[in-house]
Amino acid sequence: MAAGGGAGRWLCAAAALLQAAALGPSAAFSSSSSSSSASAGSPGELRSRVRVLGGSNWSLVLQGQWMVEFYAPWCPACQQIELIWESFAKESERLDITVGKVDVTQEPGLSGRFFVTTLPTIYHANNGVFRRYRGSRTLEDLQGYVLEKKWQAVEPVAGWKSPSSIMMHGMAGLFHFSGWIRQIHSYLTGTLGIHVWMSYAIFILATLLIGLFLGLILVLISDCLCPSKSKYRTETSEEAITKENVENAALEEPEEAAELSADDAEETAEAKDLSDEEDAVNSSAGDSEEDLELGKESGEEETEDLSEQPLAASETESSVRQRKSQVADNGL
Numbered sequence: 001m002a003a004g005g006g007a008g009r010w011l012c013a014a015a016a017l018l019q020a021a022a023l024g025p026s027a028a029f030s031s032s033s034s035s036s037s038a039s040a041g042s043p044g045e046l047r048s049r050v051r052v053l054g055g056s057n058w059s060l061v062l063q064g065q066w067m068v069e070f071y072a073p074w075c076p077a078c079q080q081i082e083l084i085w086e087s088f089a090k091e092s093e094r095l096d097i098t099v100g101k102v103d104v105t106q107e108p109g110l111s112g113r114f115f116v117t118t119l120p121t122i123y124h125a126n127n128g129v130f131r132r133y134r135g136s137r138t139l140e141d142l143q144g145y146v147l148e149k150k151w152q153a154v155e156p157v158a159g160w161k162s163p164s165s166i167m168m169h170g171m172a173g174l175f176h177f178s179g180w181i182r183q184i185h186s187y188l189t190g191t192l193g194i195h196v197w198m199s200y201a202i203f204i205l206a207t208l209l210i211g212l213f214l215g216l217i218l219v220l221i222s223d224c225l226c227p228s229k230s231k232y233r234t235e236t237s238e239e240a241i242t243k244e245n246v247e248n249a250a251l252e253e254p255e256e257a258a259e260l261s262a263d264d265a266e267e268t269a270e271a272k273d274l275s276d277e278e279d280a281v282n283s284s285a286g287d288s289e290e291d292l293e294l295g296k297e298s299g300e301e302e303t304e305d306l307s308e309q310p311l312a313a314s315e316t317e318s319s320v321r322q323r324k325s326q327v328a329d330n331g332l
Contacts, residue, residue, distance in 0.1 A: 049089040051100040054107050055176075061100070062164060066125040067133070067146070069101045070111060075119045081137045088142050095146045112175025113163045128164065130157040 053061065053068065061068060069085055071078035089099035104111040104119070114123060114130075122133040124145070131154040135141050145151060160167050181203070188199040 049092055049099065050086060051098060053100045053102045053110065055109050055172075058102075058110055058113070058163075060098075061125045062128040064127065065097045065146075066123075067097060067099050067142070068123045068125065069099075070104055070114065070116045070119065070121040070123075071101060072104050072119050074105075078120045081120060084137060084139050084142070087139050091143060095143065097146050108179035109172040109176035113168050113172035115161065115168065115171060124151045124154075126151070128162075130162060131155070132157065 051060070060066075067088070069078075069081075071082075073079075085099070085101065092099050102110050102114075104116060114121070120137075122137075124131045124133050131151050133142075133145065133151075134154075135145060135150075159165060162168065185199050185203070188194045188202065189196055194202075
């Protein structure tokens with residue numbers, strides 16, 4: 001298909017050159033512009049019973065039965081079936097069907113929505129259910145596909161690839177954005193006369209700046225929503241350590257209390273033993289003091305007795321002497 005498209009472009013270019021050589025460049029330009037505008041049409045325009053579809057009215061395909069062709073003016077295969085498609089549209093009332101077409105060069109977003117990769121591409125739609133037509137492109141086959149309802153035997157497009165799905169909405173936006181970039185490139189190189197490589201450099205610089213800006217925004221959003229793992233791990237480890245310390249302290253408190261009670265009991269027992277020993281020592285000291293006092297008293301008594309004995313002896317001697325002196329006096 002790419003080879004056919006390239007050949008078609010060469011044929012169109014050769015025809016334009018021949019026409020310009022024969023009629024002049026102004027006539028060639030006017031004829032080419034008029035032919036392209038006539039073939040493209042405008043969205044919503046009824047031209048030979050073929051409904052021209054665009055981004056503004058494509059949702060009409062979601063209602064009723066449709067046959068839609070995606071084409072390009074430069075495509076040779078599209079040019080070959082143009083008359084057949086017009087004849088097929090003339091039979092639309094008898095077939096109870098609406099025939100439409102989309103110019104992919106004018107509606108890149110719509111071609112992206114239907115994910116058109118080859119030209120021409122034909123889709124059958126029945127109340128929003130899409131099936132791709134892959135049969136022959138003759139008028140009889142197209143009419144038989146509708147009259148005999150051969151489309152019922154064709155597997156419909158998957159839901160996620162349906163033109164009305166969210167994914168294909170994004171695809172349409174992507175294709176539309178690519179067309180917008182192409183228009184800017186044409187404006188830079190054609191209207192402003194900027195060199196092609198300079199235009200590429202501008203797009204590269206813009207892409208880098210936009211990427212840096214979006215990356216910065218994503219980093220800020222990710223930091224706000226999801227904090228860094230190291231900080232989270234540090235906080236988690238600190239919380240875990242604190243929790244472990246609290247648990248260990250709670251477990252050690254009864255153990256320390258038990259140890260303290262045991263130590264207090266031991267100290268109490270030791271103090272009691274010491275007090276008993278002191279009492280014993282004091283009692284023994286008291287006994288010894290009493291013994292000493294008793295000994296002293298007994299010693300004093302003995303000393304008194306001993307001191308009293310010589311006194312008695314001296315008294316007896318003095319009494320004896322007195323008696324002897326009395327006797328002697330009496331004798332005289």
